[in-house]
Amino acid sequence: MSNPPPAGRPDRESIKVACSNCSLRELCMPMGLSDDEMARIDDVISARRKVKRKTALFRSGEKFHALYAIRTGVFKTCVVAEDGRDQVTGFQMAGEIVGLDGIVNDQHTCDAVALEDSEVCVMPFDRIGELSREVGALQHHLHRVMSREIVREHGVMLLLGTMRAEERLAAFLLNLVQRLQARGFSRSELVLRMTRQEIGSYLGLKLETVSRTFSRFAEEGMIEVHQRHVRIVDTQRLKAILAQPGGSF
Amino acid sequence: MSNPPPAGRPDRESIKVACSNCSLRELCMPMGLSDDEMARIDDVISARRKVKRKTALFRSGEKFHALYAIRTGVFKTCVVAEDGRDQVTGFQMAGEIVGLDGIVNDQHTCDAVALEDSEVCVMPFDRIGELSREVGALQHHLHRVMSREIVREHGVMLLLGTMRAEERLAAFLLNLVQRLQARGFSRSELVLRMTRQEIGSYLGLKLETVSRTFSRFAEEGMIEVHQRHVRIVDTQRLKAILAQPGGSF
DNA sequence: CGGGGAATTGAGTCGGGTCAAGTATAGTGG
């Protein structure tokens, strides 16, 4: 664990990360930085951290000291009430940032759990704060990331507050596939990294309802489902579900 | 409207606002600032703006250029889907900040509508950005405000995703009265500034359900309801509703 | 190859939605 890496073969855990040549740069970093600015940002990213499937990157109650940029893998974030009920608040993938919830009270208020073996960049928050005071683009970028999260959650509230089961699942699938496509994956084929239970928690449904709704979509020829493998056959019809409810107002 | 204010009696619309002696300072500003820092923040708050009941402070689609700190009154924020469905995403009162959603795309993504005649401080966002680069406390404060909003929305997602109607309304009332108490109002008496419809939208319920649930609480002697006047008679029992659902997992 | 979590499917129930009627309250204009 704390042994020095064998000579000639650097320990992957401890080598310096370089945003400057990271393929996810355009996903999690501001655009149009000078070489100097980029180098200083590289300097802030202190380390990578691997997180094995089903283990937590952080848990509610832990002290907050860093934001995390996901390099590979998928996470879920979830909050739990005192009585034990829990709610998945989001699924995050490569290039997305987790940990923003911890800033208010210097303490995480949700769990971030890897759904598959994953790797993140650790970005100590005080360092980010310092640097963003000097690099305006970084400051603005951070504000945008937080604002984007607020807007995303508005969308989830709309979903949870007004949509029926079919609409929720359609919205979920379309959102997932859209984000995957932006990362170079297929726009019709996807592998769910989360269980029906977790999808249900996110969408405010029971796992049986999620399963049944998948089956109904499949029956109607809109998708093909084999366990966690989903193929979207008719994107248009899936989108049309979102516009249905009662024919506007 | 654009007439110069009569001499000797400054136009309340145009006079310089001073955070430094605002009674809401501890609600919407960072603590422990030097006089100099405070003066510079005063300088950023460009103006106040009055917003009449039922009119919008900003609307979805409008260009974003400022955050707004509420001085007096109450607002609701709501998002609307393409098909016209809308969802109230929050109710904001004195000392709270609205407009954070606009940062990502330089454009507001929700409406902020006054529920009673209100007044806000206009805080141009580029000025905030500049100043927060120099005043560390302001920078951190802004981050905390945004993070707090993210955490609040997590709570709403938990409510919408897992709670039954009674729990939702109990949580809503307890939250409202707690925030009012923090502002020096009674901890048992409150006047709702929003309709049953709006409460329902926020809680993911129909207005009839909200009304029925109020009536049930009243029947059971936990609250007294006369239209928008609510008296909380038994806070403990109201809190107990939140811990019920099935007796933990 | 066997064990166990995950997923599917069915039958029955119920909480909250829908539709509708009736009442209270706040504005508005005469």
Next chain:
DNA sequence: CCACTATACTTGACCCGACTCAATTCCCCG
């Protein structure tokens, strides 16, 4: 000041979509 209207609220009856409980089936992994 009062009548009139619009809007908000309450309440009842009925219905339906999602939940509950339960029984299999399907894989994935050791």
